[in-house]
Amino acid sequence: MANIDITLNVNGKDHRVAVRSTEMLLEVLRDRLGYVGTNKVCAQGICGACTVIVDGKSTTSCLALAAQFDGARIITVEGLEHDGKLDPLQEAFMKHGAVQCGYCTPGFLMSARAFLNDNPHPTRTEIIDALRGNICRCTGYKKIIDAVEDVAARSAR
Amino acid sequence: MSEPQFVRARSVDHAIDTLKAAGGDGLIVAGGVVVSSLFNQRLASPAVLVDISRIKGLRYIKRTPNGLSIGALATHDDIHRSADVKAVAPLLTEIAEDVSCPRLRNRGTLGGSICTIGGQGDPATGLIALGATMQIKGPGGERTAHIEDFYKDAFEVDLAPDEIVERIDVPAPQTGARFAFCKLGPRNAMDFTQITVSVVMAPTGSGIRIGMNGVANAPNRPRATEALIATMNAGSINWTAVGKTLNGEISPQGDLVYSEDFKRHLALIGLRRAVERALARSKEAGGRA
Numbered sequence: 001m002a003n004i005d006i007t008l009n010v011n012g013k014d015h016r017v018a019v020r021s022t023e024m025l026l027e028v029l030r031d032r033l034g035y036v037g038t039n040k041v042c043a044q045g046i047c048g049a050c051t052v053i054v055d056g057k058s059t060t061s062c063l064a065l066a067a068q069f070d071g072a073r074i075i076t077v078e079g080l081e082h083d084g085k086l087d088p089l090q091e092a093f094m095k096h097g098a099v100q101c102g103y104c105t106p107g108f109l110m111s112a113r114a115f116l117n118d119n120p121h122p123t124r125t126e127i128i129d130a131l132r133g134n135i136c137r138c139t140g141y142k143k144i145i146d147a148v149e150d151v152a153a154r155s156a157r
Numbered sequence: 158m159s160e161p162q163f164v165r166a167r168s169v170d171h172a173i174d175t176l177k178a179a180g181g182d183g184l185i186v187a188g189g190v191v192v193s194s195l196f197n198q199r200l201a202s203p204a205v206l207v208d209i210s211r212i213k214g215l216r217y218i219k220r221t222p223n224g225l226s227i228g229a230l231a232t233h234d235d236i237h238r239s240a241d242v243k244a245v246a247p248l249l250t251e252i253a254e255d256v257s258c259p260r261l262r263n264r265g266t267l268g269g270s271i272c273t274i275g276g277q278g279d280p281a282t283g284l285i286a287l288g289a290t291m292q293i294k295g296p297g298g299e300r301t302a303h304i305e306d307f308y309k310d311a312f313e314v315d316l317a318p319d320e321i322v323e324r325i326d327v328p329a330p331q332t333g334a335r336f337a338f339c340k341l342g343p344r345n346a347m348d349f350t351q352i353t354v355s356v357v358m359a360p361t362g363s364g365i366r367i368g369m370n371g372v373a374n375a376p377n378r379p380r381a382t383e384a385l386i387a388t389m390n391a392g393s394i395n396w397t398a399v400g401k402t403l404n405g406e407i408s409p410q411g412d413l414v415y416s417e418d419f420k421r422h423l424a425l426i427g428l429r430r431a432v433e434r435a436l437a438r439s440k441e442a443g444g445r446a
Contacts, residue, residue, distance in 0.1 A: 001160055022161065024193060024196075048260060059264060060264065063194055064264065065196075067163050068189055
């Protein structure tokens with residue numbers, strides 16, 4: 001029974017929603033609130049396609065009980081765009097061809113965004129380590145890492 | 158399947174009362190990583206789900222006269238970033254850095270790791286090697302348990318259904334103690350490792366404490382192996398002899414990919430690498446590490 005009332009702030013907008021105790025944050029975001037950019041793949045926390053940013057930290061939304069997130073500030077891939085302008089990471093992913101089938105892309109973007117917010121000028125090794133929890137089955141890792149490195153190199157010191 | 162009742166615990170005592178009232182059919186959820194995975198696989202169906210994640214005063218890391226005190230809700234990320242952990246027990250910093258990946262380290266807690274995936278988790282090995290104890294609270298009051306005694310069997314820990322781990326106390330190693338962590342598996346990120354070894358060695362000589370995972374149903378402290386290594390010269394350890402003793406103390410289970418024999422082989426390699434890294438580290442630091 002969906003009887004636990006929570007408020008989630010998603011991309012700056014408050015949503016009141018009643019959830020079941022075993023309902024995952026991913027399901028609430030996608031199925032109840034329509035933020036379908038966040039993808040479900042493994043439901044085991046392995047692939048990273050469902051990564052969102054919760055209170056500033058990258059979070060695995062398929063392994064997150066929604067009921068625990070009352071009051072949380074969540075950013076999904078839809079929230080990366082501001083006033084019709086894409087996030088520099090999104091621009092760089094396009095420029096570097098860092099997208100093949102695209103299914104893993106939202107997760108990579110959110111992991112990379114959380115990481116760059118925390119560490120704006122990483123080394124390439126640090127970028128690779130930061131993205132270790134995201135799997136691209138098209139194996140397009142090099143271009144993804146290039147794209148993140150490009151954004152890091154262009155951001156003001 | 159009926160949905161569990163969700164209770165947001167206000168305090169440790171509230172959580173214990175709720176668990177007690179659930180009569181053994183309650184499940185604690187902290188960061189939610191493992192519990193969510195159990196639900197996704199339909200492997201758990203408790204009557205009551207007790208959310209301890211908002212209990213104030215369980216998420217901290219602080220220095221104590223004896224070493225470190227780590228609240229059960231401290232995340233792997235908290236541990237990884239903690240200057241106090243790095244200063245007192247850098248072995249735990251190294252381990253935290255390699256736990257899973259950032260998005261899971263942000264949610265996963267030390268208490269949760271110890272209680273739920275002990276037999277596969279990396280931190281338990283470091284805590285065993287460091288001689289950590291756990292502070293546990295239940296309806297009858299508080300008690301202390303040595304972490305190596307906490308594990309009984311696969312997914313079986315010395316924790317009553319109405320008890321909660323409040324904190325982990327880590328004694329500071331001796332000044333100059335040498336340490337290392339070694340994990341062997343398909344890849345460092347994400348996969349549960351096959352064999353994990355942590356060692357803490359005395360500042361000189363070959364006195365050693367070992368914590369291992371993947372070599373039995375639960376984390377393991379091979380005491381006879383520790384005793385044997387302590388009799389040897391650190392510079393010329395007889396690994397054949399160590400391997401024989403270690404083999405008698407471990408009981409890995411073969412799986413679809415790795416046979417029991419191969420895991421026994423890996424266990425010795427992991428131990429040897431950890432010891433050699435610990436000894437090399439003391440040289441790097443001019444013996445002052």
